[in-house]
Amino acid sequence: MLRTLGIVLVVLVLIAFGGLHWLKKRAVAAAPVPTENRVADLATTRPLPGGGTVLGFVGRYGSHAWLGIPYAKPPVGELRWRAPQPAAPAEKLEALNFGSICTQIASPFGGVYDVPPGTVTGSEDCLYLNVYAPAMTGSDASDANLPVMFWIHGGGNSVGHASFYDGGRLAQTENVVVVTINYRLGPLGWLRHPALRPEGASADDRSGNYGTLDIIRALEWVRANIAGFGGDPGNVTIFGESAGGHDVVSLLFSPRAAGLFQRAIVQSGGAYRTDPAYAENASDDPHPGGKGSSTDLLLGMLVDDKRAADRAAARAELAKMAPADVAKYLRGKAPEEIFRAYGKDAFEGLLQFPNVFADGAVVADGDAVERFARPDGWNRVPVMVGTNKNEDRLFLFANPNYVKRYFGIVPRVLDSKRYLATSDALATMWKATDADNLADAIWHTQPHVYVYRFDWKEEPTLLGLDLATYLGASHAFEIPFVFGHWDLGGQGNVIYTPANQPGREELSAKMMSYWAAFAANGDPGRGRNAELAAWSAWDGRPGGPKTQIFDTQAAGGVRMISDVTTRDAVLASVETDSRLESEKDRCWVYRELAAHWRGLTKDEYPKAGRQGCAEYPFDQFPWK
Numbered sequence: 001m002l003r004t005l006g007i008v009l010v011v012l013v014l015i016a017f018g019g020l021h022w023l024k025k026r027a028v029a030a031a032p033v034p035t036e037n038r039v040a041d042l043a044t045t046r047p048l049p050g051g052g053t054v055l056g057f058v059g060r061y062g063s064h065a066w067l068g069i070p071y072a073k074p075p076v077g078e079l080r081w082r083a084p085q086p087a088a089p090a091e092k093l094e095a096l097n098f099g100s101i102c103t104q105i106a107s108p109f110g111g112v113y114d115v116p117p118g119t120v121t122g123s124e125d126c127l128y129l130n131v132y133a134p135a136m137t138g139s140d141a142s143d144a145n146l147p148v149m150f151w152i153h154g155g156g157n158s159v160g161h162a163s164f165y166d167g168g169r170l171a172q173t174e175n176v177v178v179v180t181i182n183y184r185l186g187p188l189g190w191l192r193h194p195a196l197r198p199e200g201a202s203a204d205d206r207s208g209n210y211g212t213l214d215i216i217r218a219l220e221w222v223r224a225n226i227a228g229f230g231g232d233p234g235n236v237t238i239f240g241e242s243a244g245g246h247d248v249v250s251l252l253f254s255p256r257a258a259g260l261f262q263r264a265i266v267q268s269g270g271a272y273r274t275d276p277a278y279a280e281n282a283s284d285d286p287h288p289g290g291k292g293s294s295t296d297l298l299l300g301m302l303v304d305d306k307r308a309a310d311r312a313a314a315r316a317e318l319a320k321m322a323p324a325d326v327a328k329y330l331r332g333k334a335p336e337e338i339f340r341a342y343g344k345d346a347f348e349g350l351l352q353f354p355n356v357f358a359d360g361a362v363v364a365d366g367d368a369v370e371r372f373a374r375p376d377g378w379n380r381v382p383v384m385v386g387t388n389k390n391e392d393r394l395f396l397f398a399n400p401n402y403v404k405r406y407f408g409i410v411p412r413v414l415d416s417k418r419y420l421a422t423s424d425a426l427a428t429m430w431k432a433t434d435a436d437n438l439a440d441a442i443w444h445t446q447p448h449v450y451v452y453r454f455d456w457k458e459e460p461t462l463l464g465l466d467l468a469t470y471l472g473a474s475h476a477f478e479i480p481f482v483f484g485h486w487d488l489g490g491q492g493n494v495i496y497t498p499a500n501q502p503g504r505e506e507l508s509a510k511m512m513s514y515w516a517a518f519a520a521n522g523d524p525g526r527g528r529n530a531e532l533a534a535w536s537a538w539d540g541r542p543g544g545p546k547t548q549i550f551d552t553q554a555a556g557g558v559r560m561i562s563d564v565t566t567r568d569a570v571l572a573s574v575e576t577d578s579r580l581e582s583e584k585d586r587c588w589v590y591r592e593l594a595a596h597w598r599g600l601t602k603d604e605y606p607k608a609g610r611q612g613c614a615e616y617p618f619d620q621f622p623w624k
Contacts, residue, residue, distance in 0.1 A: 033060070033485070033486060033487040034060040034061065035060060036059060036060040037057075037058075038057045038067075038096045038097070039057055039096075040055050040056070040057055040094055040096060041055075041056065041057050041058050041064075042055070043064075043135075043137060043138075044056035044057060044058070044064045044065075044066065045138060046066070046138060046141065046228045046229055047138075047228055048089065048225055048228060049224055049225060049228070050086075050089040050224065050225070051089040051091075052089045052090045052091045052092055052093065053091075053092050053093070054066055054069060054090075054092075054093045054095050055092065055093065055094050055095060055096075056095050056096070056131075057096055058135065059132060059166070059168035059172075060166065060168055061166070061168035061169040061171075061172050061173075061484075062135055062168070062172050063132050063133060063134060063135060063167075063168035063169070063171045063172040064132070064133050064134070064135050064136070064229075065130070065131070065132050065133075065168055066095035066130065066131045066229070067095050067096060067097055067098050067099075067130045067163075068095055068096075068097050068098050068099040068128045068130065069093065069095050069099075069128060069129050069130070069131065070087040070090075070099070070127065070128055071084075071086075071087055071127055071128065071129050071181070071217060071218045071221040072084035072085060072086060072087050072127040072214065072217050072218075072221075073085040073086070073087055073088065073127075074124065074125035074126075074127065075124060075125075075127065075184060075188075075210070075214075076124045076125060077331070078331070080124065080188065080331050081188075081191055081196050081205075081208075081210060081330070081331070082205050082210070083202065083204035083205050083210065083213045083217075084127060084210070084213055084214050084217040086217070086220075086221075087127075087221075095131075098128070098130065098161075098162070098163035099125075099126060099127075099128025099182065100122060100123040100125060100126045100128070101121070101122040101123070101126060101161035101163065101182060102122050102123070102124075102126035102161065102182050102183065102184055102185045102188070102189075103120065103121070103122040103123060103124055103126070103184075103185065103186070103188055103335040103339060104120075104121065104122050104155075104158060104159045104160070104161075104185050104186060104339070104349060105118060105119070105120055105121075105158075105159065105339055105343045105346055105349035105351070106118065106119045106120075106121045106349060107159055107348040107349030107350070108348065109155065109159055109160075109348040109349055109350060110155050110159030110160045110161065110349050111159075111160060111161060111163075111164035112159070112161075112349075117348070117349070118343075118349075120335065120336040120339045120340060120343070122161075122185075122335075124184075124188065124335055126182045126184070127182060127183070127184070127214055127217075127218075128162075128181075128182055129162065129179055129180065129181040129182070129218055129221065130162055130163070130167070130179070130180045130181075131177065131178070131179055131226075131229050132166075132167035132168045132170070132171040132172075132177070132178040132179075132180075133146070133171055133177045133178075133229045133230045133231070134146070134171055134172050134175055134176075134177075134230065135172065136230055138228075140230070141228065141229060141230035142227065142228065142230075144230035144231070144232075145227075145230075145231075145232040145235075146175060146176055146177050146230050146231050146232060147176045147177070147231075147232060147235050147237065147516065147519040147520045148176070148177045148178075148179060148222060148226055148231040148232060148233070148235060148236045148237065148519070149167070149170070149176050149177070149178045149179070149237050149239060149515070149516070149519050150179045150181070150218075150219065150222060150236055150237065150238045150239070150261065151165060151167065151178065151179065151180045151181070151239055151240065151244070152181065152183070152215060152238065152239070152240030152244035152245075152247050152248060153165065153180070153181075153240065153241070153244050154240065154241045154242030154243045154244040154245065154268075154476065155185070155242070155243055155244075155349075155350070156242070156243050156350040156351065157185060157186070157189060157190065157211060157243040157246070157247070157355045157356070158185050158186040158243075158346075158349065158350055158351040158353065159185065159348075159349040159350060160185070160243075160244075161182055162180035162181050162182050163180075165180050165479075165483060165485070166483065166485045166487075167179075167180055167483065168485075169483065169484035169485055169512075170482070170483050170484055170485075170512055170515075170516070173484065173509075173512060174512050174513060174515075174516035174528050175516070175528070176516050176519055176520070177226060177229055177230055177231035179218075179222055179226070179231075181214075181215065181218045182214075183211045183214035183215050183218070184210050184211045184214050185211065186338075186339060186342060186351050186353060187292075187294075187297065187338055187339070187342055187351075187353055188210070188335065188338070189210050189211025189214070189355070190208060190209060190210065190211050190212075190279075190353070190354065190355035190356065190357065191208055191210070191279075191294050191297075192207075192208030192276055192279045192280050192294055192354075192357055192359075193208075193280055193294035193295070193298070193326070193330070194280070194323060195323040195324070195326035195327040195330070196208070196327055196330070198323065198324070198327070203359075203361035203362070204256070204361070204362060206359070206361075207357065207359040207361055207362040207363070208276070208279065208357050208359065209250075209356065209357055209359060209362040209363055211247075211355070212247065212250055212251075212254065212356060212362055212363060213256070213362060215247060215251065216251070216254065216256050216257050216260065216362075219236065219238070219257065219260040219261060220260065222236060222260075223236075223260060234262065235262055235263075235519070235520070236260065236261040236262055236263075237261065237262070237263040237264065237265060237518065237519040238251060238261045238263070238264050238265070239264070239265035239266075239267065239384075239515070240265075240266070240267065240269065241267035241268055241269070241476055241478075241479055242267070242268050242269065242475065242476060243269075244267075244269070245265075245266040245267050245268055245269020245270070246269045246270045246271075246272070246356065247269075247356070248264050248265065248266050248269060249264075249266055249269055249270065249271045249368070250273065250356045250363050251264070251379070252264055252378045252379050252381075252383070253273070253363055253364040253368070253371060253378055253379070254362055254363050254364070254379070255361070255362075255364065256361070256362050257379060258379050259379075261379075261381065262381055262382075262522070263381050263382045263383075263384075263518060263519060263522050264381055264382070264383050264384070265383075265384040265385075265515065265518065266383065266384070266385040266386070266434075266438075267386060267478060267479075267482075268386070268387050268388060268391060268430070268475060268476065268478075269385070269434065270434045271368035271369075271434060271438060272356075272368070272597070273356050273357065273358040273363055273365070273368070274290070274354045274355060274356055274357050274358065275357075275358060276357050276358065276359055277289065278290045278293070278354055279293055279294065279354035279355075279357050280293055280294050280295060281293055281295060282295040282296055282299065282315075283296055289354070290353075290354045291352045291353070292342055292351065292352050292353030292354060293353075293354060295318075297338070297341055297342070298314075298318055298326070298329075298330075299311055299314040299315060299318065300314075300341050301333065301337070301338075301341050302314040302317050302318065304337075304341065339351075348398075364377075364378075368438070369437060369438065369441045370441075372438060372441035372442045372445070373441040373442075373444050373445060374445065375445045377445075380445065380446045381446075381522070382446070382448035382449070382450075382518070382522035382523065383439075383442055383446070383448070383449045383450070384449075384450045384451075384452065384515075384518055384524065385434075385435050385438055385439055385449070385450075385451055385452075386435055386451055386452035386453060386454065386478075386547075386548075387427065387430050387431045387434065387435050387453060387454070388427065388453070388454045388455075388473040388474060388475060388476075388477060388478055389427060389453055389454065389455045389457075389472065389473040390423060390424075390427055390457065390471070390472035390473045390474050391423075391426065391427040391430050391473075391474065391475045392422075392423045392426040392427050392430075392474075392475065392596075393419075393423045393427075393470060393471050393472055393474045393475075394471065394474035394475045394476070394477075395475065396419055396422065396423050397411070397470060397471060397474075401414075401622050402414060402415075402418075402419050402422075403419075409463075410463050410464070411463065411465055412465070413465075413470060417579035417580070417581070418579070418580070418585060418588060418589075419470070420469075420579060421574075421577050421579040421580050421585075421589060422588065422589050422592050424577075425570060425573065425574055425577075425589050425592070425593060425598075426592060426593065426596060426598055428565055428570050428573070429567065429570045429593060429598040429599045430598060431453060431565045432565040432566050432567050432569070432570055432599065433567060433598065433599055435451055435453075435547075435565075436451065436546070436547075436564055436565045436566070437566075437567070439451045439538045439546075440538070440540050440564075442538075443537075443538050443539070443540045444540070447537060448522050448523060448537055449537060449538045450518065450523075450524055450535060450536075450537055450538065450548065451538050451546060451547045451548065452535075452547060452548045452549070452550060453547050453548075453549055453550070454473050454477070454478040454481070454550045455473050455549055455550060455551040455555065455556075456473050456477065456478075456481070456503075456504065456507060456550065456551055456552065456555075457469075457471075457472035457473050457555075458499075458500040458503060458504065458552065458554075458555075459471055459472075459495045459500070460494075460495065460497050460499070460500075462494065467495060471495075478511070478550070480508070481504065481507060481508040481511045481512075481550075482508075482511055482512065482515055483512075484508050484509070484512050503552035503553065503554055504552070506552065506553065507550060507551065507552050507558075510527065510532055510550070510558055511550060512528075513527035513528040513529065513532060514527050514528075514532065514535060514548075516528045523537070524548075532558070533557075533558055533559070533560075534560075535548045535560070536548075536560055543562055544562060545560045545561075545562055546560075546561060546562050546563060546564055547560070547561050547563070548560055549561060567599040570599060571599065571600075571608070574586055574589050574590065574593075574609070575609060575610060577589075583609065583610075583611050583613075584616060584623065586609050586613075587608070587609065587613035587615075587616045588616075588621075588622075588623075590605055590608035590609060590613055591605060591613065591616065591618060591621055594608075594618065595618075595621075602618055605618055606618070
């Protein structure tokens with residue numbers, strides 16, 4: 001899960017170190033990030049096919065930039081929980097500032113620092129995108145036909161925003177056009193309930209996948225408008241990280257998105273989709289729904305509103321309401337009320353709620369691996385998919401079951417062996433189930449599939465703790481390398497030092513080049529300028545090339561390996577891991593795998609391992 005970079009490296013200190021102001025003062029970026037002077041520049045004037053013009057500025061990396069361009073009407077009032085509608089054209093738009101972020105619970109995980117954590121912030125009027133392109137004249141742009149890279153931010157589909165990412169360096173250095181977007185988040189982006197499916201509603205409106213449809217609408221905007229910015233509307237690469245990577249996969253399974261993109265990059269994503277009944281039924285129904293289902297939301301709000309004394313009374317009250325009344329009740333709620341209802345159990349703004357529904361119209365249903373293995377099962381395009389070597393250390397580092405903070409500040413790992421063994425099993429299983437397994441299925445129907453693993457771990461030691469060991473190549477740490485942009489905001493910059501600058505800048509240049517080459521040709525090959533080591537496609541035969549490792553030259557460099565990571569191998573490694581000194585320790589790891597949907601289900605957990613784990617109840621974790 002998790003998302004951005006903001007998410008990421010700010011967790012590093014804001015969560016990990018308690019948000020110390022003096023640490024912020026000590027945070028040292030190895031090289032100052034250029035400042036940005038947003039002054040309208042006539043050279044950035046671009047006509048839009050729908051009418052009007054847009055005016056941008058010269059960005060911090062020398063690119064041209066246009067911010068806050070509306071791609072859909074504000075989804076407010078009667079347009080809440082409906083498919084997005086095209087934005088009305090503006091006669092002249094000065095695109096110098098980002099549009100509002102979408103409604104969410106403020107958190108460093110979402111890259112939100114200007115309001116107190118836990119505050120409901122943002123706006124429903126948030127469907128805006130940003131464009132970054134190499135500096136060129138308008139006449140040159142009309143003939144440029146550059147590859148387009150369309151970024152979908154992460155954040156559990158409940159936090160995050162496009163303005164955290166600067167696509168200028170990637171655009172200017174690699175001669176591509178970069179688009180970053182906002183899309184509806186949380187229950188405003190994904191909600192299914194019968195009352196929201198009135199007679200005559202379109203398949204899109206009925207789907208509940210409003211956030212997914214926002215992304216599709218933005219892709220439609222790109223197809224219609226991007227040529228004016230120098231982009232090729234017939235060569236669009238969708239790429240995203242964490243929930244953004246998950247959304248990329250959902251578009252691969254979306255009939256509505258067919259033809260809107262020609263390549264796909266999945267960074268630390270996943271292929272799961274939610275059963276519609278799981279999204280709608282109450283958690284205590286005979287066929288139970290998931291935590292945060294639409295019925296649970298309604299029951300909770302009826303109690304909060306004093307319309308019912310308890311859950312049982314709320315059920316009776318809901319049963320008396322006509323569908324039109326339920327829809328009116330939901331649309332009458334302020335966004336703050338809806339998010340507070342979900343946010344009672346939120347961790348750093350990340351809501352527990354069903355999302356990305358296999359409705360069969362916007363997102364296809366069926367097993368993901370089986371679909372990828374069928375030529376007609378998905379939108380077949382070249383795919384890049386990868387994970388980070390130490391994905392889950394970010395999350396464990398913020399978890400009091402693993403790390404204690406003395407005086408609320410100084411972090412100390414409680415059990416180093418268990419911490420490292422657990423994080424290794426979780427991250428390796430992520431690669432097994434959401435990279436290698438998917439690639440092997442894709443390989444049978446589409447030979448252009450490329451797998452990577454990001455290994456960089458050259459962080460400094462802070463407050464006596466070796467961050468290279470206990471964070472390493474954590475979740476989302478690859479994002480600054482892909483964008484070549486190192487400003488993570490506040491304390492996040494503490495991990496970038498003069499000592500690690502040469503290695504990370506060199507590695508970043510290579511990653512930007514491979515990503516851009518893939519966007520241009522559907523094959524990362526030897527990079528944008530054909531000067532790097534060859535990155536071979538996944539070959540499912542024994543001994544064939546499998547995974548490109550990304551690391552600095554000092555740590556082995558960029559290289560191909562032929563190893564395949566499998567679910568069974570990860571489970572077997574838990575049994576033989578010498579860091580786990582007892583059956584209880586092994587059950588601890590199995591329980592974490594099941595809790596994070598990594599290769600084990602909750603039902604499988606009691607029988608995991610040689611002796612089984614029934615002695616250590618799943619719901620009583622952590623055990624004393």
